[in-house]
Amino acid sequence: MKDALLPSSFSDLQVWVKDWALTCEEERFVRLHSVSHQELSDFYNAMLPRLPAILEHLSTCRLSALSPEDLTLFHLTCTMAETSHPMDLGWGATDFPGAYRWQAFQFATVSQSSRAKLA
Amino acid sequence: MAQEFQTLFAGDSSQCKNKINLKERFTPEFFKLEQEKIFKKAWLVAASMTDLAQRGSFYVSDIPPLKLSLLIVRGEDDKIRAFHNVCRHRGDKLVQTQTGTTRAFTCAFHAWTFSTSGKLVNITDASQFKGIEKENYGLVPVNCEVWEDLVFVCLDDKPQENLEQYLGPEIYHGYKDFAKGRVKIADHKLVLKTNWNLGTNAFSEGYHNLYIHKNTVPDYQGGAGNPDRHRPYLEVGRHFGRYSTHGNQNHKKTPTEAAVYAHSRPLFPWFPPLDMSNYPPGINPSRFDQWGFDIVHIFPNCIFGPQANSHAFMTFWPIDHETTEIRNWRFAYGSDNPTDAIAQAYSVTRAREVIREDMNTMETTLQGINSGAFEHIVLSQQELLIQNHYRAADAMLAKD
Numbered sequence: 001m002k003d004a005l006l007p008s009s010f011s012d013l014q015v016w017v018k019d020w021a022l023t024c025e026e027e028r029f030v031r032l033h034s035v036s037h038q039e040l041s042d043f044y045n046a047m048l049p050r051l052p053a054i055l056e057h058l059s060t061c062r063l064s065a066l067s068p069e070d071l072t073l074f075h076l077t078c079t080m081a082e083t084s085h086p087m088d089l090g091w092g093a094t095d096f097p098g099a100y101r102w103q104a105f106q107f108a109t110v111s112q113s114s115r116a117k118l119a
Numbered sequence: 120m121a122q123e124f125q126t127l128f129a130g131d132s133s134q135c136k137n138k139i140n141l142k143e144r145f146t147p148e149f150f151k152l153e154q155e156k157i158f159k160k161a162w163l164v165a166a167s168m169t170d171l172a173q174r175g176s177f178y179v180s181d182i183p184p185l186k187l188s189l190l191i192v193r194g195e196d197d198k199i200r201a202f203h204n205v206c207r208h209r210g211d212k213l214v215q216t217q218t219g220t221t222r223a224f225t226c227a228f229h230a231w232t233f234s235t236s237g238k239l240v241n242i243t244d245a246s247q248f249k250g251i252e253k254e255n256y257g258l259v260p261v262n263c264e265v266w267e268d269l270v271f272v273c274l275d276d277k278p279q280e281n282l283e284q285y286l287g288p289e290i291y292h293g294y295k296d297f298a299k300g301r302v303k304i305a306d307h308k309l310v311l312k313t314n315w316n317l318g319t320n321a322f323s324e325g326y327h328n329l330y331i332h333k334n335t336v337p338d339y340q341g342g343a344g345n346p347d348r349h350r351p352y353l354e355v356g357r358h359f360g361r362y363s364t365h366g367n368q369n370h371k372k373t374p375t376e377a378a379v380y381a382h383s384r385p386l387f388p389w390f391p392p393l394d395m396s397n398y399p400p401g402i403n404p405s406r407f408d409q410w411g412f413d414i415v416h417i418f419p420n421c422i423f424g425p426q427a428n429s430h431a432f433m434t435f436w437p438i439d440h441e442t443t444e445i446r447n448w449r450f451a452y453g454s455d456n457p458t459d460a461i462a463q464a465y466s467v468t469r470a471r472e473v474i475r476e477d478m479n480t481m482e483t484t485l486q487g488i489n490s491g492a493f494e495h496i497v498l499s500q501q502e503l504l505i506q507n508h509y510r511a512a513d514a515m516l517a518k519d
Contacts, residue, residue, distance in 0.1 A: 025305065025468065051378040058457040059382050066457065074457045081379055081465040085472055088373035089334060096334045100311075100478035105471075108217065108306035 004072040007057065013050060013076065016043055021076040026107035028082045033102050037086070037093050044087040047080040124345035124365075126500065127405050129354035135506035138495040141488045144509075145314045150184075150440035156516050157419050158184040159274050161358075162285045164421045164434050165263075166191040166270040167448055169303040171199060175220045175235050179204055182274065183436040183444050184315075189261055190214050190224070191270050194236040201263035201272050202237050207256040233258050266291065268298035268450070269432065290359050290417065293401025297425060298450065304429075305449040305467045313481035315420060315443045316508070317488075318435035321477045322414065322422040323504040325350055325364055331480065335472045339388035340411055342367045352405035353503055358418040358511055360504035363403055366390025366411030375465060383462030384428040384452060387412070387470050393427050401425075416504050418511045428452050429466065441485060447474065 004021060006014055020043055022028045032040065054077050061070050086094050095102065143149065165180040177192040190204040190213065206213045206226040213226050213233070223240060225232045232241040237258035242248055262273040264282040271282050283291045311318065321327075328340055329348050341348035342365065350362040370389055372380065385391050390411040395403055402425050403410040415423040424431040429451040436444040449470070451463045488496075498506050 025464070029468075048374055048378070051375070052381070055378065055382045055458050055461070058461070061457055063455045063457045063460055070457075074461070077461050078464045081375060081461050082468040084373070084375035084465070085335070085469060088375050091334065098331065098334060098479055099472065099475040100309075100481075102475070104309045104311070104478075106308040108308065 005069050006073050006076070007067075007069045009057070010050070010054065010073055013046065013073075016046060017072060017076060020079045021072050022079045023075055024107070025082065026105075028079045029102065029105065029107075031079065032083045032086070032094055035094065040083060040094055041087060044080065044084060047077070048084075051077070051080070124347070124349045124351075126350050127352045128500075128503070129352070129404075130356050130360075132355050132503060132507065134510050135355065135503060136510070137498045137506060139498065139506070139509050140495045141316070142491060142494075144316060145440055145485065145489060147440050150437060152516055153437070153512075154184050156518065157512060158182070158437075160279065160515060160518075161419050162264070162271040162273045162278075162282050163419075164269055164417070164432060165189060165201065165272040167303060167432070167450075168199075168265065168268040168270065168298075169301070169450065170218050171270070173220055175222055176218075177214065177221060177224075177235070178218045178270075179214050179216070180272075181436075182272075183438045185274055187274070188212060189272060190258070191263070191272075192235050192237075194234075196236070198236075199263060199265050199270055200237060201261040201270070202258035203261060205259065206231055207233075207239060207258060208242075213258070267294055267296070268301065285358055286417070287356050287358065289354075289356055289404075290401065290415070293399060293404070294425070295399045297399050297402060298430065300453050301430065301450040302453045303448060304451050304463045305447065305471070307445075307447040307471070309445045309447075309478070310438070311443050311445060311478060311481050312441060313443050313485045314441060315435045315437035316512075317481050317484050318443050318445055319416065319420055319422065319508060320505045321481055321484075322433060323360065323416045323508060324502040325362065325414070326499060326501045327477075327480075331476045332473055335469065335476060336388045338367050338370050339390070340364050340367055342369060342409070350501060351407040351410075352403075353501075354404065355503060355507040357514075359416060360418075360507040361404070361413055361415040362504065363405060363407050363413050364411035365407070366409050368392075368409055376469075379458070379462045379465045382456075382458035384459075386428055386451065386462055386466035387426060388466075390427070414504070416508060418508065419515075429463070431470075443481075445478070447471075 166178040170178040171193045174195050180189045188204040190202045204213050208231045211228040223232050230243045234240050239253045239256045264271050345365050351365050352363040354361050412426040420435045422433040432448045434446045449467050
């Protein structure tokens with residue numbers, strides 16, 4: 001993923017690809033709990049205003065036949081969707097009191113992106 | 120004063136008790152009784168049909184309370200079979216990977232090979248086995264039945280009931296084809312220091328949602344006319360209990376939720392009005408017009424959660440009297456549009472955070488019960504499924 005490119009109309013988001021265009025739920029969950037609230041906030045604030053245009057673009061594509069650039073955009077957007085909860089819900093941190101420890105989760109091979117052709 | 124929101128109750132709850140002594144149920148000795156009289160006798164959820172989609176697809180399902188590994192497989196004749204995942208030669212674990220597709224199973228130890236229908240098809244160096252006939256050494260079968268998108272097994276040599284009898288007509292016939300076209304979107308496993316009953320109980324009532332889910336889904340249920348979030352419908356049966364939830368029609372979407380659900384069908388925690396004419400009768404049984412989702416407890420250890428466009432199966436497997444493995448399988452409508460997958464990714468991870476709040480009660484509750492501070496817990500009518508869980512358990516424990 002490190003060198004993957006986004007579609008040209010979303011090149012403004014290229015800087016986020018290296019660390020955030022992750023291919024499965026487990027990687028995204030680990031990432032969420034490996035960054036500071038500020039780092040998460042920076043990614044969220046960059047992605048949120050671009051979500052409508054991204055989704056408009058991806059809605060014209062097929063999950064089973066994504067171009068390499070669209071696949072990268074798809075993974076980047078999945079990471080945003082899956083790590084948006086602390087920001088959306090105003091936790092003020094990447095985790096919140098009263099949640100069972102995230103490290104306990106074991107993930108089987110299935111994830112949303114398993115239906116997309118992996119790069 | 121506004122009238123209290125009334126729950127429509129169904130089923131026979133006359134044997135349910137609202138005071139339960141739990142501490143006596145959480146001992147090693149009691150767990151032995153549960154192993155023998157519940158987990159060896161009941162029909163248990165072992166696999167999802169989405170993991171058995173093609174001929175030769177297999178799924179290895181562990182049954183922790185009985186220390187068993189089972190091999191569930193779709194044969195070349197499309198029949199689903201279950202076997203003990205044990206090589207018939209010397210007893211090693213035959214299949215080591217959880218899931219996949221194959222034409223045959225070859226044991227890593229001495230390369231005995233079995234077909235997907237369980238027949239022994241090849242003994243290596245066969246001439247050295249005197250008087251051993253291949254047809255007598257197939258895989259050992261386990262009772263197995265398919266219901267909708269689930270595979271159930273029963274470890275009793277002679278099941279007292281078939282699956283239809285065990286589930287009863289309300290469940291067995293009430294959900295026909297509901298999962299058609301659905302795909303698995305998440306598969307989580309966790310091991311907690313809790314008793315399996317407490318895990319199951321935590322997902323069998325909605326009384327708690329107003330309180331412990333405020334950080335994740337503060338406004339998904341109830342509404343102005345139902346401030347205590349009473350269940351609109353609640354039913355108990357011999358081996359099941361189920362209720363419907365009240366979807367808040369004034370739910371405020373988060374910024375990300377609003378963006379991603381603009382391109383998908385409604386998903387948790389958004390429950391707008393729904394035309395239910397094409398849904399089978401088991402889903403939202405009372406056809407409550409502000410329906411959110413249902414919770415169906417399938418005794419002993421499965422929580423089935425149907426929603427408009429998705430569903431979940433959670434199972435709670437005792438490893439011992441104070442250790443439980445939790446499996447969380449989530450499904451949603453199939454689609455080749457990336458925006459559906461993104462919306463489903465959003466929904467399933469939002470629900471994952473909700474589940475983390477539920478799980479956070481399970482270990483401390485076991486500690487509290489085991490402290491012996493008091494003799495019995497008390498349960499409300501909104502917690503009737505928990506009452507029914509222990510009624511069903513006691514009925515099975517009382518059988519010879």
